[in-house]
Amino acid sequence: MKQDESLTSYVVPSNKFYPPHIDPSQSLHRTGLIQTKFPDQKNTKKLIIIEAQAGQGKTTLAYQFLNTNGHTYIWYQIGPEDSDPVLLLSSLLMNLQANLPGFTSPQLTTILNEGSVGPFDLTRCANILLQNLDRYLKNDIYLVFDDLHRIEFGALTHKLLEHLLDTSPPRVHFIFISRQPLEIKGTTIRNGSQIAYLSTADLALGNEDIETLYTRVLHKEISRQDAVKIQKITNGWIMGIILASHPISGRSKFWYDSTTDTLGNKPQPGHMLDFFQDEIFAQIPQKLHDFFLKFSFLQEIPADLAREISDIDTVGQILSDMTRENFFIYNLDDRQQVFRFHHFFQEFLQQRAKALFSEKTINNIYNLEARYYQKRNLTEKALTCYKNGANFAAMEDILQEKGMDLIARNKTFSILRLLQSIPSAILFKHRWLTLYAGLLRVDFVPQTTQPFWDSAREQFIAAKEEIGELIALSQTIYFHFVVSGEYNNGAELLQRTEALLEKNKASLPIPIIIIAARNLASGYCFFKGDMKKARHYIQIATTLAGRHHSHNFIASTRFVQGYIELFSGNRAKYLHEAEVCFSLFNDPLVGESNRLSLRVMNLCYLSMTGDHQNYAAQQLALQKSIDQIVVDQTIAAPYLYVWGCSNLFSLGQAQKALDLLEKGLDVSATASTNHMHSQLLQWKAFGLALTGAGNEAEKYIVQAGQLREKAGGVFYTAFHHILAGAVYIRLKKFAHARSSLDKGLAISRTISSTYLTMCAHFNLSYCRYEAENPDAALDDLEAGLSLLQENGYNHFWSWEPVMMTTLLALAVKRKIKINFVQGLAKTRLHLNFSDNGDIISLLKIKLMDSFELSMSGKVLFQSKDLTPFQRELLGLLITAKGQRIAQEKIQLELWPDSTPENARKSFDTLLARLRKLIAPHLPRPVKDYFYLQKGILCLNHCDIDALQFMEIARAGLSHCQKGYFWQAHNAFQTAIPLWRGAMPEDTFRSEQVLTFNDILANLMTEIGSTWAQNLAEAGRLDEAIAVLERILLLNYLEEGLTILLYKFYCRNNNHLKSREILERYRKALLKAEYTPEEASAYIDHIIATTDF
Structure with missing residues (x-):
């Protein structure tokens, strides 16, 4: 047996990751079919679907195609357990790691081992696996999923497979094998152009194929006439043809009515059962018949369990011998200690057993099997067996003891699938089954859970089980908080919930205390506005979550803590919580449902504070x-x-x-x-x-x-x-x-x-x-x-x-x-007031990319409307600290060679003409905007885009230095749209203005570098790349950001884009009149300094 407890507590059969053993000498090679219906060596198809009835040779055909063409492949044998998408993802990761030398996915491994994977997390987890696979692969690979029809209640598993198919890298191809039409309907399948499809009719053997099968594989002589008859009766069904070759067929028996009936597209079970009865079962010693009938009810047949059922010490050896003698028994492990029957043979045995044994005897077999798995701590298998044996009381005992642990170990889907298979009339009679059926629905269909809480709570009260009642009450509070909004009803539950928690706290499992305390805090905050009690209980929950390093619980408790501060209006404390939550937001161990909660909390804050721009960005x-x-x-x-x-x-x-x-x-x-x-x-x-x-x-x-x-x-x-x-x-x-x-x-x-x-x-x-x-x-x-x-x-x-x-x-x-x-x-209002409260419209001054004066949405002046000296005067005034500048400084800057007296006259003339030019366009006296006070020229009631950018950018960088990354993110998100480009080079000439322009450009570069590196360190590489691309659109010559962007593309394994970045930089250098040699030297430097 192969087992990796770090990823899944299921015992994984060795054959799950390999195709069934196929002896080429015992199978017909379908060369013609492979050449005509399968993709060629260039791998032109993303997906091959083989959809055909049982016994049609689907697996053999896929195996032949892969080996004939020498393709690298990973085989995945689907079982009912794969209805749990988390288990499928875990097993797929194990499969890849076991069969691709050096392949790892450390982040996904950590999430699966330590995190909580809910339905909203599947896409994120799949993306991590696909990204790691993309970086690893140098050649094409096929992922084969065999027996997809065995997935039950599999909507989420089908969705996961759709996502894997639709978003996987170009080198990854798929083969889906199923007896029934696929329920996977993703984009790739709907488009159809990237699919090769084979059906029952495609796999059916023709007359020549039948002749070849008999002569070369079965080593039997057959006439063309016989081949035609067999083809007519079986419709080319391979299993039927093989059965026809057995002595039991005797022609007259197998071809019971060759003129009026055929096997068509479905096997004939009557003849199959005759075959197993006479050809297989009859060959098994009579003393083993009863035991084999009992074995047929087992999911698998471990040798030690078989010994317990049969009381035969050598039964393991007997089963092993039978696998070699082709008694339709297979090994499931390398040590030949676990077996299973061929599904046809198992169905035959079960049919006979149900006619022979009482329901009680059959249930006893299931219960014996359940106890076997329970002793080995294989809880999910034990639950399945108890369910098959209708032992719901035993299921309740297990869930009462281990239910929370199963949820913590990401067994949500497996247990929910099992509980869904129990009829509601039975389920709602068992309080712990009812409770967990509700708990496991919370992340899927939360609006359907209240009947489960009500029923479970009623039964727990009757049974005087306070812990069960506490859980049901706590979840009902959560339901009213998140789904129903019935806060009055929720408030009525708080006192009893609080009493139960305080009474039983010492004996409760930690997860239950955290959940109950968190939900109490939510109730006291949202239902009653009792912030004192809300803080008390959230402190309990937060402390326990942190002490036990439960990232998901930490996120859920911080969410409530944040809302307590929001509702209280304590902005400083809220921002502290927001920063903690921002770090959790990038934590791979935090589930997507909690990420949604954190996003919603931040949106509430941004709405309360009127940060419209960041609200829109974060809503998107x-x-x-x-x-x-x-x-x-x-x-x-x-x-x-x-x-x-x-x-x-x-x-x-x-x-x-x-x-x-x-x-x-x-x-x-x-x-x-x-x-x-x-x-x-x-x-x-x-x-x-x-x-x-x-x-x-x-x-x-x-x-x-x-x-x-x-x-x-x-x-x-x-x-x-x-x-x-x-x-x-x-x-x-x-x-x-x-x-x-x-x-x-x-x-x-x-x-x-x-x-x-x-x-x-x-x-x-x-x-x-x-x-x-x-x-x-x-x-x-x-x-x-x-x-x-x-x-x-x-x-x-x-x-x-x-x-x-x-x-x-x-x-x-x-x-x-x-x-x-x-x-x-x-x-907020984009205006100011005079001393007596009159409205003063702001003079808007645009410096970024172009120079422009406007008011109330109307452009008053552009650069071309002003003389060079007027532009220089405005440039000096706008870029001066506080928009106040000494008259002497202006004179020295504009008329350095003039005497002070002449410079003063020139200044007075220039200012007078400028004010005269602007005054007619202003709604108020020009002195409200431009005035001279004790030799200081002042600009008032204005709004300058460059100063806005500078203020917000510096605030963002300051937040970064203090570790306030969420506030920094918001500041940068606001600053970057203000940057439309550097100040126009032909508008201003003074050293002060040019220095101011350099400061702006350097700030923009620092924003890009700082923000992008923070995002990259948080694992948000795609966002970091988007930030750099956005900034570099304004200036392709920025070397530092180009180096960073090149490095990120290389790290993201996107070498095509990394080459494009270098070529774009080369063209920008040449356009800026660098020589080809200089441009090449810069490119070589970037490549040499990039750590791959």
């Missing part, structure tokens, strides 16, 4: 990386619309937000839950109120409130009241608005949510401004601004430009936090 990344079916099963799907519309409202795009909400209302089943539908409707009401549809707005906000009352959730209830108040303000129903906002503020303070308190204060300020007077709005306005500034926010849910323009103008006029408010106005 989520949609690309996670199957939409998976997203739709949780509340993630509707939240993308809730948070997306909030972003649009804050940008003043109310109609776009309403259009988005209309799509969100029907996006998935979870969107129709009270919890999510309420949120969608309240934002719709807000949008309708902003666009003047007052009656509709009131209708929807009332409906949203009714749904929220049913769903519950303290945080969401508080925010609903706040948003309802915002709606009523626009409807001029100020009493309703004030009542709603007061409720929202009171609840926000109760749960200590700084964030919601901030939202409530701003809306209350606006309500009082509109309903009463500006003075009435000041206290709430100052309170809101203080919370905003103290906690590092510059945005909140329900921010919209009209309200905030009014409130920020009031703050400036009343001298409340003027600098902070002006910064808010510039960042």
Whole structure:
């Protein structure tokens, strides 16, 4: 037996990785069929499908094709166990490592050994294997999957095989062998152009083939007439033809009615059974008959189990001898200690046994087999045998003791497949089977799990099994949190769950404590807003997960911890959690479902803080990386619309937000839950109120409130009241608005949510401004601004430009936090205010790639509209620190050879003409923008793209130095779109401006190098390559980034692209007027310094 406990606890038969032994002298070589129906030596086909009935020679034909052409191949013998896609992937990895010298996949091995592989992780794991295989292969290889029809309940395994086929490297080819039509329907199969297909008819023997088979292989004389008759009766079915050659056929017996019937496309079981009865079974000693009939119920026949059943010490030797005498018995291991019957022979024996033995006797055989495997710690096999023997109580005992361990060892698919085969009427009578049937569905179809929790919990209460009740309760809380959104119902379960956990904590397995504590923390946070208890329980879960190095549990607990800080409004603590989560996001041992949770948490934060650009980028990344079916099963799907519309409202795009909400209302089943539908409707009401549809707005906000009352959730209830108040303000129903906002503020303070308190204060300020007077709005306005500034926010849910323009103008006029408010106005509203609160439009100055002045979307001046001296003056002023520069410095820079007096006159003239040129295009006096103060020329109320880029880029690099990689990622994601190219070379000539331009270029290079290397170190090489390609599009001459990109392509085994990069660099050098010799020297340097 071959076994690798590090990858799978199944005992893997040696024949799983090799084709059945085929004696060339005992088989007919199908030369003509191979030449006409199979791909030629050039391997022109991606896939060969051999789909034919049993006994048609499918395996033999594939083996002949591979060996005739000298192909490298890996053989994989499919069994029912491969219905578990994780086991198939593990076994395939073992197969490749065993048969390809030096091949390894260390990351996948680590994931399979130490990680948790759920349905969402299969694609990621397959990609790792394919990437490693691509790097290893120098020649083509065939992966043969034989007997694919043996996969049961195999939707996920079929999906895995589809992905392997559709995304594998060009050197990898496949052969799929099956008795039944394939259920694999990937892109390659649908397209058809890369497939060679052989059916039963293709494999059928013709008259000449039959003659050759008889004379050369069976060594029997046969006439052409006999060959024709055999072909007619058997339709070329190879097994039928071989049976016809046995003496038992006697012609008159085998060809029972040659004129009216044929075997057609299916074997004739009656004749097969006659053959086994008379030709095989009759040759077995009579004293062994009873035992062989019992052996037929075994999955495999280990010699020691056979001894236990038969009480014959030499039964192993007997079985071994029979394999050599062709009694349709096969070895499954190298030491000849495990056997199996040929499937035809096994069916024959089982049919006889069922007629002879009682159901009780047969079940006893299964139970004996189960105990055999249970003693050897082969739990999945034991469970299967107990199930076959209808011993559901024994199954319950195993799952109660070892169920969590099986899940931890990635046996989810195997156990779920087994439980799915139990009729529901039986399953729901067994509490532990019911519980695990629910647990194993959580990652597949979470919306179907509540009946399992309810049934299991009811039975556990009746049986007074508190641990089972605790697990069922904990999972019900999780269900209400993630799927149903019935927060009120979930809240009712918290007290009992908490009591059970505290009572049994000392005796509970660690995974159960972590899960229960995490779900309690979720419940107290989301259902009740009790952040003290939420923090207590998440601390328990996080500590245990870290102590036991469970990466998946660490991720799931950090997700809850992050939300606790988000809802509390503690931005600094949230960012700490976000950084921890970002490192986990790249951890191969973190499952895809937890990665989805972390992505959703980050999107929530980006929406709350109004980081629209990163929100859009990370939403796109989520949609690309996670199957939409998976997203739709949780509340993630509707939240993308809730948070997306909030972003649009804050940008003043109310109609776009309403259009988005209309799509969100029907996006998935979870969107129709009270919890999510309420949120969608309240934002719709807000949008309708902003666009003047007052009656509709009131209708929807009332409906949203009714749904929220049913769903519950303290945080969401508080925010609903706040948003309802915002709606009523626009409807001029100020009493309703004030009542709603007061409720929202009171609840926000109760749960200590700084964030919601901030939202409530701003809306209350606006309500009082509109309903009463500006003075009435000041206290709430100052309170809101203080919370905003103290906690590092510059945005909140329900921010919209009209309200905030009014409130920020009031703050400036009343001298409340003027600098902070002006910064808010510039960042969020793209305007400033005068001292008396009047709006000042920003003068936008574009330096990157081209020079341009604009305002309110209208271009005022381009480089060509200004004189060289005017451009130089503006260049010096724009690039000066704080956009303030001494008059003398300008004079010295522009008129170095003039006397101070003449330089001063020239300066005055130049400034006067520039202001005169610009003034007619400005909505306010030019002095609001350009003014001279005590010999210092100042530029005010402007927005300069280069300075934005510089500020954000430096912030990102600073985050990197501190190890804050998620914040750095967001900063770089914002900075790079601002870079449209270096400053135009022909626009400015002064040394100061040119130095400023060099700083910008160097910053861009540093961003590219730093970000790309961070991504590469995190295992995200494709993203690193994309970053470098994006930056180099702007300047192919950047040597450092070119070297890095070349290195990454080489590391990614993409030598074609690496050569293209070098050639592109060579052309850029030649275009920049380097000599061919110099260009070659640079290329040689890059190659020499790259570590392959």
